[in-house]
Amino acid sequence: MATLAERRSLEPWQDPKAVPYLRIDRITKKFGDVYAVDDVSLEIFQGEFFSLLGSSGCGKSTLLRMLAGLEYPSSGRIYIDGVDVTDVPAYSRPVNMMFQSYALFPHMSVEQNIEFGLKQDRMSRRERGERVGEMLELLKITELRKRRPDQLSGGQRQRVALARSLAKHPKLLLLDEPLGALDKRLRENTQFELVNLQERLGITFVTVTHDQEEAMTMSTRIAVMDAGQIMQVDTPTAIYEFPTCRLVAEFIGSINLFEGKVVATEGDEVVVETRVGRPMRMRSFHPMVLGTPVTVAVRPEKMRLCADFREDGVNQLKGRVEDIAYLGDVSIYRIRVGDGALVEMTLTNVQPRTEQALTWEQEVAIEWSPTSGVVLTE
Amino acid sequence: MPAPPPNQSRQAHRTSRLVNIGIPYLWLGLFFLLPFVIVLQISVAEPALAQPPYTALWQWIDEGLLRIEINLRNFMLVGQDDLYLSALLNSLQVAFICTLLCLLLGYPMAYAIATAPERWRIILLMLIVLPFWTSFLIRVYAWIGILKSNGLLNDLLIWSGLIDTPLAILHTNTAIYIGVVYSYLPFMILPLYANLTRLDLSLLEAAADLGCRPMRAFLRVTLPLSMAGIVAGSMLVFIPVVGEFVIPDLLGGPGSLMIGKLLWTEFFSNKDWPLASALAILLLALLVVPFVMMQRLQQRMEGSRP
Numbered sequence: 001m002a003t004l005a006e007r008r009s010l011e012p013w014q015d016p017k018a019v020p021y022l023r024i025d026r027i028t029k030k031f032g033d034v035y036a037v038d039d040v041s042l043e044i045f046q047g048e049f050f051s052l053l054g055s056s057g058c059g060k061s062t063l064l065r066m067l068a069g070l071e072y073p074s075s076g077r078i079y080i081d082g083v084d085v086t087d088v089p090a091y092s093r094p095v096n097m098m099f100q101s102y103a104l105f106p107h108m109s110v111e112q113n114i115e116f117g118l119k120q121d122r123m124s125r126r127e128r129g130e131r132v133g134e135m136l137e138l139l140k141i142t143e144l145r146k147r148r149p150d151q152l153s154g155g156q157r158q159r160v161a162l163a164r165s166l167a168k169h170p171k172l173l174l175l176d177e178p179l180g181a182l183d184k185r186l187r188e189n190t191q192f193e194l195v196n197l198q199e200r201l202g203i204t205f206v207t208v209t210h211d212q213e214e215a216m217t218m219s220t221r222i223a224v225m226d227a228g229q230i231m232q233v234d235t236p237t238a239i240y241e242f243p244t245c246r247l248v249a250e251f252i253g254s255i256n257l258f259e260g261k262v263v264a265t266e267g268d269e270v271v272v273e274t275r276v277g278r279p280m281r282m283r284s285f286h287p288m289v290l291g292t293p294v295t296v297a298v299r300p301e302k303m304r305l306c307a308d309f310r311e312d313g314v315n316q317l318k319g320r321v322e323d324i325a326y327l328g329d330v331s332i333y334r335i336r337v338g339d340g341a342l343v344e345m346t347l348t349n350v351q352p353r354t355e356q357a358l359t360w361e362q363e364v365a366i367e368w369s370p371t372s373g374v375v376l377t378e
Numbered sequence: 379m380p381a382p383p384p385n386q387s388r389q390a391h392r393t394s395r396l397v398n399i400g401i402p403y404l405w406l407g408l409f410f411l412l413p414f415v416i417v418l419q420i421s422v423a424e425p426a427l428a429q430p431p432y433t434a435l436w437q438w439i440d441e442g443l444l445r446i447e448i449n450l451r452n453f454m455l456v457g458q459d460d461l462y463l464s465a466l467l468n469s470l471q472v473a474f475i476c477t478l479l480c481l482l483l484g485y486p487m488a489y490a491i492a493t494a495p496e497r498w499r500i501i502l503l504m505l506i507v508l509p510f511w512t513s514f515l516i517r518v519y520a521w522i523g524i525l526k527s528n529g530l531l532n533d534l535l536i537w538s539g540l541i542d543t544p545l546a547i548l549h550t551n552t553a554i555y556i557g558v559v560y561s562y563l564p565f566m567i568l569p570l571y572a573n574l575t576r577l578d579l580s581l582l583e584a585a586a587d588l589g590c591r592p593m594r595a596f597l598r599v600t601l602p603l604s605m606a607g608i609v610a611g612s613m614l615v616f617i618p619v620v621g622e623f624v625i626p627d628l629l630g631g632p633g634s635l636m637i638g639k640l641l642w643t644e645f646f647s648n649k650d651w652p653l654a655s656a657l658a659i660l661l662l663a664l665l666v667v668p669f670v671m672m673q674r675l676q677q678r679m680e681g682s683r684p
Contacts, residue, residue: 070583090586103584107602116598117588168588 011235012045013221019082021046021204022067022172027076029062029228036062037073038228044221046171049198049205051215054225055251060208061100063225064174067206068097080172091120097174100181102161104149110160111136111145117168135163138197155186162194166201175207179214191217212252216240224248240299242285245378249297256303256343257376258296262288269370272296277338281314284375298373300332303345305358309365316367317343321360333358335366414662421655422448432651452656462640462657466664469637472551472626473619476558480566480615481608483559488570488607489600492577503571506564514561518628521557522548525629549631557625562618566611573607574600609672617665637661 012018020043029037037059044050052060065071067078069090077086085093096117104113114135118128136142139159149157158181165173178194179187195218198205209215215222216236223233224247232239232248243249246257260274270284272294280296288294306316319337326349333345345366347358358364423432424447436446456462491502509517524530525548532544547553577600585595623638630636637657644654 068583068587070586090583091589091591095587097584097587099580099584101578101580103578103580105581105584105599116585116590120589120594164588 011220012048013043018045020044021048021081022206023079024063024067025077025079027063027066027073027078029059029066029071030074035059035228037066039076040225040228040230041076042223042230042233044204044206046204047202048220049195049218050207051219051222052206052208052225053210053212053215053222053251055210058225059228060210060225061176064097064176064206064208067172068095068174069093070097094170095172095174096165096168096170098161098165098176098178100176102149102157102181104157104160104164106149109146109148110141110152110163113149113160114164114167117164121168131167135167138166139163154181154183155190158182158190162197166203170203172204172206175205177209178207179211180209187214194218216252224251226251242374243297243376246295246297246376249374249376254300254344256298256300258298258341260294260296262290262292262294265290270294270375272375275339276341276343277317278312281370282373282375283371286377288375288377292377295376296373297376298368300344300346301330302368302372303343303366304368305347306365306367309367313367315370316365318363318365319343321358321362321364324358324360331358333364335364417655417658420651421452421659422450423652424449424451425650425652430651431649449652452653453660455653456656456660461635462637465635465637465640466661468635469620469622472554472558472634472636473616473622476555476562476619477566477612477616479555479559480563481612484563484566484570484611485608487563488567488574491567491571492574499575506567510564515624518557518561518625521553521560521629525553525556548629549634551630551634553629553631554626554634554636557629558619558622561625562615565614569610569614570604570607573604573610577603605675609675613669613672617669620665621661 022042022044024040024042024044027037027040028035040059040063052063054060062071066073069085069088069092073086077084079085080094105116108116111132114132115128118131123131132145133142136145139162141156141159141163144152144156144160149160152160158178162178165175179190182190191214194205207215207218216239219236221233221235222239224231224239226247232244234242239248240252243252243255249255249257258272258274258276258280260272260280262270263273263279264271265284265288266281268283268285269281270288271279271281273279274296282296306313309316309318317335317337319335321333322336322342323332323334325332325334328349330346330348333347335343335345337343343366419435420432423435425431426433433447433449435448436444439445487506491499491506494502522529526532527544527546527548529548531547532541535541536544547556581599581603582592582595585599586592590598621638621641622636623642626634626636626639627642630639641654641657641661644650644657
């Protein structure tokens with residue numbers, strides 16, 4: 001068990017005394033009549049790998065660009081290390097950004113690209129050379145240093161862009177879809193590399209991504225955004241296991257949602273009446289008023305086959321297997337239950353496929369425990 | 379893999395390719411190489427009171443005896459007489475200064491159009507091209523009315539009290555500069571605009587993000603990346619201006635002799651076709667060298683672009 005102090009150094013957001021490195025205070029950005037970012041506040045701590053996650057057009061990139069100084073907010077303030085940088089132009093901010101398109105200078109070699117920012121700082125020639133060498137080595141691109149961007153592959157460009165944005169040793173690095181342009185395999189490898197790099201250098205990373213898997217793998221915390229607003233800020237685990245609203249629940253992974261209303265409360269559990277069958281009994285973190293319209297949300301992998309189905313059993317459903325998607329490691333089963341709703345269940349393929357018990361059109365009973373889902377009120 | 383085409387269709391393919399490549403060469407041969415050879419031939423002839431007014435290159439003297447006369451005196455005369463050299467130098471100087479002025483004026487304009495909102499660009503481009511709808515000659519004549527001592531400009535300056543006596547602008551090199559820059563500015567702006575609209579604005583954002591102020595970002599990023607446009611625009615202005623005839627003739631004075639006007643005089647006033655041809659050949663040779671050099675430079679610049 002980690003002590004409280006250890007836990008707090010790993011999760012500074014849990015510590016009420018911790019001072020955020022980056023503070024976004026009620027930022028709003030309007031383009032004409034459209035709110036691209038709508039009253040967003042965030043506190044991000046030193047050494048975090050923070051992800052802004054959302055579908056395209058949710059305002060995550062605009063927020064990132066405001067942190068870089070490439071856009072100015074319509075209202076609200078941005079503080080970096082306690083200093084109000086809201087009106088500071090991009091070229092004077094102590095942050096660097098890795099662009100989605102990489103934005104490498106096509107008329108300069110890899111070396112010159114990395115050196116570009118250092119030259120602006122009037123660093124001595126010798127120091128610049130050392131720093132460029134350090135960056136080339138860090139990203140293992142030393143042999144590419146004389147090449148021009150058009151002579152590089154996508155993966156190599158990504159590394160050069162990263163090297164260039166790290167060259168000035170920023171304390172805060174902004175990454176706009178850092179892995180977006182890479183193919184799947186390269187992306188997975190680079191994810192781990194990026195996290196290692198971030199931990200080694202101790203830099204605070206703020207990334208923008210639309211890829212939930214990417215955000216889950218890399219981040220210390222994730223902010224899920226929609227329509228310019230932040231829906232939930234939490235650790236990847238909490239976002240996945242305990243979403244606070246339907247939107248977040250549906251955006252991350254797949255989930256079964258059962259609409260209904262609260263008919264009874266017993267201790268920290270609520271009983272919810274839904275359309276699919278008998279009342280469901282779920283744990284709730286908040287006290288609930290009887291009659292409240294709620295949604296019971298259960299992830300497919302939290303479902304299991306039920307050996308002793310009883311007509312009055314808790315959280316049990318009966319149905320017929322309609323679809324099977326075999327993914328190798330797991331299979332996804334779509335089961336048509338009582339009122340015609342489809343319930344998704346994932347089972348690990350412990351046995352080879354040919355020996356699997358479940359097949360199409362089979363009658364099955366499934367169940368889940370009261371602690372393996374959440375009750376959402378919005 | 380598709381099956382290789384049968385012989386016949388391959389033959390047809392080759393023929394059509396030959397035709398495709400052949401047409402531009404035929405065009406060049408017919409309308410550039412052939413006239414050039416004719417001019418070259420005239421340049422080594424002697425003037426004569428005949429029709430055409432020069433001696434033939436070859437002559438049958440006797441049975442089986444062919445006399446070919448190559449007269450290099452025209453070229454020597456051009457080298458000996460200061461008039462031609464000074465006219466040439468003056469032309470180069472005027473062309474150089476005008477190109478520079480066009481660049482200094484045209485670059486900001488092209489940049490402004492390229493960065494203007496989409497719906498404005500087409501209108502602004504129209505405004506650049508609009509003067510072409512009036513005859514070039516009429517537009518140059520109009521400048522006489524503006525620049526002459528009791529013209530619009532002087533009237534305006536005197537009326538506003540800036541000067542007491544009219545400025546002598548017409549029939550000076552200044553008038554030529556004004557006329558040339560006015561006439562040739564679109565040729566500078568259009569290639570620059572085409573180049574600058576291709577500029578990836580995220581590069582400027584990246585430069586700013588790396589601590590580069592806007593002015594420096596312009597010098598380190600925008601300017602080098604627009605070099606191809608600068609070279610193209612400069613060539614489009616410089617080369618025709620060296621041989622420009624109408625503007626110096628109408629706006630220039632006796633002190634501003636340019637090679638184009640000299641050519642005209644030799645051809646039509648002095649009827650010395652061979653000398654005029656020699657001048658034209660020399661001028662061409664003089665322009666081809668920088669042209670090839672610039673072409674090389676441009677290719678290198680283009681090569682570094684993605």
